[in-house]
Amino acid sequence: MNDYEIVIGLETHIELNTKTKIFCACKASSWNEAPNTNICPVCAGLPGVLPVLNREVVFKGARLAAAMHAEINPRSVFDRKNYFYPDLPKGYQITQFYEPIGKGGYVDLELADGGTRHVRINRLHLEEDAGKTKLEAGMRLLDYNRCGVPLVEMVTEPDLRSADEAAQYLTQLRQLLRWIGVSEADMEKGHLRCDANVSVRLAGSEKLGTKTEIKNVNSIDSVRQAINIEAKRQIEALEAGKKIESFTLDWDADTGKLRKMRSKETEADYRYFGEPDLLPVILTEAEVQGILTALPEMPLARKARFVSEYRLSAYDADILTSERNLSDYFEETVKTYGGEAKTVSNWIMNDLMRLMNSQGKDASGLLLRPQDLAEIIKLVDAGKVNVATAKTLLEKVETSGKKAAEIVTSEGLGLVSDEGLLRQKIEEVLAEAPGEVAAFKAGKESLVGWFLGQVMRKMGGKADPKRSREILLELLK
Numbered sequence: 445m446n447d448y449e450i451v452i453g454l455e456t457h458i459e460l461n462t463k464t465k466i467f468c469a470c471k472a473s474s475w476n477e478a479p480n481t482n483i484c485p486v487c488a489g490l491p492g493v494l495p496v497l498n499r500e501v502v503f504k505g506a507r508l509a510a511a512m513h514a515e516i517n518p519r520s521v522f523d524r525k526n527y528f529y530p531d532l533p534k535g536y537q538i539t540q541f542y543e544p545i546g547k548g549g550y551v552d553l554e555l556a557d558g559g560t561r562h563v564r565i566n567r568l569h570l571e572e573d574a575g576k577t578k579l580e581a582g583m584r585l586l587d588y589n590r591c592g593v594p595l596v597e598m599v600t601e602p603d604l605r606s607a608d609e610a611a612q613y614l615t616q617l618r619q620l621l622r623w624i625g626v627s628e629a630d631m632e633k634g635h636l637r638c639d640a641n642v643s644v645r646l647a648g649s650e651k652l653g654t655k656t657e658i659k660n661v662n663s664i665d666s667v668r669q670a671i672n673i674e675a676k677r678q679i680e681a682l683e684a685g686k687k688i689e690s691f692t693l694d695w696d697a698d699t700g701k702l703r704k705m706r707s708k709e710t711e712a713d714y715r716y717f718g719e720p721d722l723l724p725v726i727l728t729e730a731e732v733q734g735i736l737t738a739l740p741e742m743p744l745a746r747k748a749r750f751v752s753e754y755r756l757s758a759y760d761a762d763i764l765t766s767e768r769n770l771s772d773y774f775e776e777t778v779k780t781y782g783g784e785a786k787t788v789s790n791w792i793m794n795d796l797m798r799l800m801n802s803q804g805k806d807a808s809g810l811l812l813r814p815q816d817l818a819e820i821i822k823l824v825d826a827g828k829v830n831v832a833t834a835k836t837l838l839e840k841v842e843t844s845g846k847k848a849a850e851i852v853t854s855e856g857l858g859l860v861s862d863e864g865l866l867r868q869k870i871e872e873v874l875a876e877a878p879g880e881v882a883a884f885k886a887g888k889e890s891l892v893g894w895f896l897g898q899v900m901r902k903m904g905g906k907a908d909p910k911r912s913r914e915i916l917l918e919l920l921k
């Protein structure tokens with residue numbers, strides 16, 4: 445068998461998280477709402493109405509273009525893409541064909557083997573979404589709620605070389621979309637949808653093979669599976685001396701199978717022409733500059749900085765930069781705390797993230813602010829509470845909104861470092877265990893831990909361990 449290379453290009457449709465739809469005042473999000481309750485004459489395509497562009501869509505689209513290192517087009521134009529399908533009541537989709545909002549750009553993928561893959565972006569354009577159809581009880585049902593929801597379609601060059609790389613691209617894209625705040629990027633809700641163009645060629649060949657297009661893939665795992673299945677099919681066909689035909693495949697998530705849909709349309713089939721009801725979209729130089737300067741530090745850059753500036757492992761930095769507000773939380777805590785960043789990292793990755801999960805909140809939604817977490821870690825460092833108590837403090841601050849020190853005082857959670865009391869309890873422990881004392885004095889120094897355990901038991905775990913140890917050693921001399 446010959447050696448083949450898989451070549452993949454991805455087209456993603458990204459739902460922007462604007463308040464309203466792209467050309468009307470209907471809400472952009474109608475997840476879980478009754479069918480056809482979030483529509484108006486504009487998005488339902490009634491005759492005689494005119495679209496009015498939502499500028500927020502333009503700014504978010506341009507922000508995404510900037511984040512992909514694409515060139516923001518100061519003048520982009522909407523076109524009509526004509527086709528007939530029941531989910532498209534107007535009979536055409538308003539999109540950008542000839543002059544899209546963004547051109548070029550790239551994303552660098554961090555691959556599992558430590559390498560990187562440079563994936564070029566061909567273009568990004570703005571468009572409106574279509575409705576949904578579903579088959580139920582032998583009928584085709586239509587829901588127009590999604591008509592007019594703003595989308596960015598982003599197309600890569602065929603630069604991906606495996607199903608895993610395609611999955612990595614989507615994972616990084618999802619992170620980036622949330623990071624820059626332009627989309628919720630929830631694939632289950634269809635905020636991020638992906639079509640994959642797949643072809644294979646003999647390893648070392650420069651010429652692209654004939655591609656097929658996989659549609660309707662709604663999770664990263666499905667993308668990986670579908671590409672692997674299709675690449676295998678193409679390789680087997682070529683090995684059997686057959687030709688690859690260009691067609692569209694539909695991914696069925698329930699069966700995990702690909703189904704041939706139709707021969708692929710060519711662009712001419714859509715009879716694109718300029719949308720006569722909308723003016724060109726103009727972004728002034730100042731607006732473009734504003735978009736560029738407002739971009740936050742990007743996830744990979746921040747991850748690299750966390751490794752160099754805070755001496756964290758790549759693993760820690762990766763988790764802490766998985767969401768922007770989590771990475772902000774980490775940095776603010778480190779600043780207030782002033783001690784080892786690694787200590788803060790451990791608290792966040794073990795305890796804070798558990799708290800976020802149990803509360804169903806992200807880092808920015810917690811009542812427990814970075815200042816509170818820093819205060820709790822300082823209480824541990826100062827020997828005022830033990831680690832177990834500190835862990836419960838996280839939840840107590842979160843649910844009560846009170847300050848940690850206040851809770852320690854009012855609930856008596858602090859460690860006892862009172863000299864007289866500690867000395868008295870330790871003397872009791874020693875008096876009760878003459879055998880162990882003798883063994884210690886005969887050289888069995890490992891018994892220190894056992895004595896400390898006894899002291900802790902007598903004091904309900906609240907003896908200051910450092911001071912207790914000092915007194916213990918002094919009395920055992």
Ligand SMILES: [Zn+2]
Nearest residue numbers: 468470484487
């Ligand atoms: Zn509407």
